[in-house]
Amino acid sequence: MSHTQIFTPFSEEELIPKEEKLEVVKKGKQFGIGIPKETCLHERRTCLTPDAVQVLVANGHQIVVESGAGEGSFFTDLQYSESGAKITNDPKEAFEQDLVLKINPPTTEEIEYLQPNTYLVSALQINLRDQEYFKKLSEKKINAIAFEFICDEYKQLSLVRLIGEIAGNISILYAAELLALSNGLMLGGITGVRPTEVVILGAGIVGEFATKAALGLGASVKVFDNSLSKLRRLHMMVDGRVPTSIVDPKELAKSLKRADVVIGAYSKLSAFPIITEEMVAQMKKGSVIIDVTIDNGNVIETSELTSMENPYIIKHGVIHSGLPNLTSKMPRTTTKAISNFFLSYLLNYDEEGGFENMLVHKNEMKQSLYMYKGRHTKKILCDRFDLTYHDINLLIF
Secondary structure: OOOOOOOOOHHHHHHHHOOOOOOOOEEEEEEEEEEOOOOOOOOOOOOOOOOHHHHHHHOOOEEEEOOOHHHHHOOOOHHHOOOOEEEOHHHHHHHHHOEEEEOOOOOOHHHHHHHOOOOOEOOOHHHOOHHHHHHHHOOOEEEEEEHHHHOOOOOOHHHHHHHHHHHHHHHHHHHHHHHHHHHHOOOOOOOOEOOOOOEEOOOOOOHHHHHHHHHHOOOOEEOOOOHHHHHHHHHHOOOOOOOOOOOOHHHHHHHHHHHHHHEEEOOOOOOOEOOOOOHHHOOOOOOOOEOOOOOHHHOOOOOOOOOOOOOEEEEOOOOEOOOOOOOHHHHHHHHHHHHHHHHHHHHHHHHHOOHHHHHHHHHHHHHHHEEEEEOOHHHHHHHOOOOOOOOOOOOOO
């Protein structure tokens, strides 16, 4: 039986199946991540928990934690060490890493420790900064990302929202503490006793969570904001149980006279105070003002920055607290929340192949930068601090 010869232009070897070749995304080099100890504002929060450190170390990152960095949040050096972090007594070593994660912006002395082209991720607290801070960072050719500008793919300020949720809740809990201290009143409502009155200025995230917390305690709440859409959203969330109003000075002054607690949660930068000194002078003696958004601008004329050491001042018989890091009063909860955010954030950058790749591919990543290789890339900051503006899209494309 003869074999039929089949003609083929390929040799027998060429017809043998070969393994498939897939394109491999080139991963960026694993970053050294520095966690310095916070030195200002009696800060007790930190950016990563030992659990998050363990996951990042397993993904090939080297983590350098300054000794005592987690103490304020009740995490020990031993816990960080057992999770795979290197513990150092030298703050310089933590600041010399490729990526530095901090809660508060670095001090002038700490900026000196940073290496050129380092990625610095921290809060900005615009109201506490000056031109000198930006110039120093610029001289060091730093890439700086601010908590306040970090966006997700839905254009939501995800980290601001997260911290705002906690701040809204804490503002009411702390107000309750101060109210009991000033005149023995319990914040909330008890059968047969008139409920305490809470005025909330701002219907954003902080205002929303402060409203829910105050309602949960049984207080009578009124919310003011200049955004009708924010007020409408809040109104729907609480089933219309809270009267809301546009910021009308007459209406606001009337509500403030009856208020036991005022929460300043107005996130917009405001050139003029919304609650004037005259309005505060008309308030009940022993009432409480908590200005949560003080680091964003003075919407309450009598507000002043306060510290964890001296958390409140008294003006016109009214207790004022202006802690720029209010969530530091509950440091462990806040640290866990921030750490969860940064863990997913950093693992995401691993998948994308490093920060530079993310900057090229993700527009929301570009928007979180206020400095790229020493150049100022946020118009709002350049206008405020008289800096030279560079469009980020012309620097990275």
